[in-house]
Amino acid sequence: MRVATVDGLVTLFYDGSKQLYNGELEDEWITKWRQYDRNYQGWEDWDLSDECKQYWRERQSWQQIIIEEGVTVIPDGTFLICRNIKRVIFADTVVRIKEHAFYGCIQLISLKLPIRLEVIGQGAFNACDLSSVFIPPSCRDIYYSAFALNRNLEICHVPQQTRIGDEMVFGTKLIEESQFEIDQWGHYHHQIREVNHWLKNINRNEKYSLHRACSSFQPLKEVIHTIIQLKGIGDFKTQNEIDTTPSQYLKENPYCDLKEIDIIRDYVMKMMGENE
Template sequence: MRVATVDGLVTLFYDGSKEPFNPDLDQEWTNAYYNNFENKDNWEEWNLSDECKRYWKERQSWQQIIIEDGETDIPKQTFQRCKNIQRVVMANTIVRIGEHAFDGCKCLAFIKWSINLEVIENGAFMVCDLISVFIPPRCREIRMAAFRDNYKLTLFHVPQNVQLGPFLLSSTKLMRDSHFELDECGNCNNHTDEENNWIKNINTDEKYSLHRACSSYQPLQEIIDAIIRQQGLRSFAIKNEMGITPSRYLKENPYADIQEMDIIRDYILKMMGEGE
């Protein structure tokens, strides 16, 4: 592991040579946290060992994590409660993200996923600051509560064949704005199958064909062009049941190089006979 400044962010390059998470030091900090709850923001004043203070200070310094090529797993709790991490960039060799690997990363707003990601384990991204999530097409399982308590999470796109665990999106904006009845904790009780089916099928209605194209993992302009030539530019104004328009997906998808105005310009040129 090494640390450097990249794009103005203190960046940890994770190569698996050393595990950032130390369970003994983490337990020491956790015990002190509950013993000093009324003074929880001033952890440097707690009765902690010097080693624990160095450990915690280092974890709070990281603002960006780059997972280097060759790593296949991010072990459980690796970056748990590293509250200042804003961005995570994964090499395409990552296939599994362990339990609570990024739980409590309250500033985490951007993730570049591994295209080969297969499994996201329990609570992996609880209590982060994600607004949009576009899961890669090879992912086959997302386990319990993996994205719960991302209060701003509005867009969530997953492959049709992915297996979803319960309470996946509890206490997110997406679920709060849904038709489901939620308990006081934001959970959709007794609706697991119905809830997960809804999550996977928000944009499957035929009238949402442009939504599906724009919300795919890597939207293709030729597919989008074909749809708007058939449906016209009005298709950009059609909102799905969550009140989201197709262009919103393009703006929020970190993998979309397509710009709505480029599509409109291309469409108009074709209508005028000046396009290809």
């Protein structure tokens, strides 16, 4: 494993050769964190062992994680509470992301999941800052609260064949602004089956094919070109009866405020090699 600066971010190239998570040191730090009313400030002055301080200091230095080719599994808690990670890019060899692997990465906003991914463990991306998630068709299972407490999450695409664990998205904008009843913490205990069905169907409508292609885990410019040729780029500009555009979710999910220009800039223009 090595660390370098890439795109202005301190980047860890993870090859799986070293166990990054240390449960004893993590528990030592969390015990003090609780004593200080869950305040992260001034932790360098806490009564921690030198080993724990170095462990925590190193984990908080990482801003980007690139999982290298050949890695197949991300072990439990590997990047737990690495609070400054903003972007994670997986090699397509990864098939399993285990329990709490990226739990508490509160600045994580960009995620490229591997196209061969099969399992996402319990709480794997709980309490991150993702606004969109696209699960690859290869994924068989997503476990409890895998993407919960991503407060800004409003776009989530889950394949029909994927098994969804309980409360995968509780505490997210997607569920809080839906028609489902939730408690004060954003849980939907009594509607799990209905919510899981809804998650698998909110963007299946043909109207959203361009949006779906642009938002995919690995958008292909050939696919985008084909759809634009069939539908015309005017689909991005045509207003409809509820004053949204065909590039947005409509009846299935009328709560998304993602602007069409953001889709064009972030996906279409990049995939076509145009300037932003």
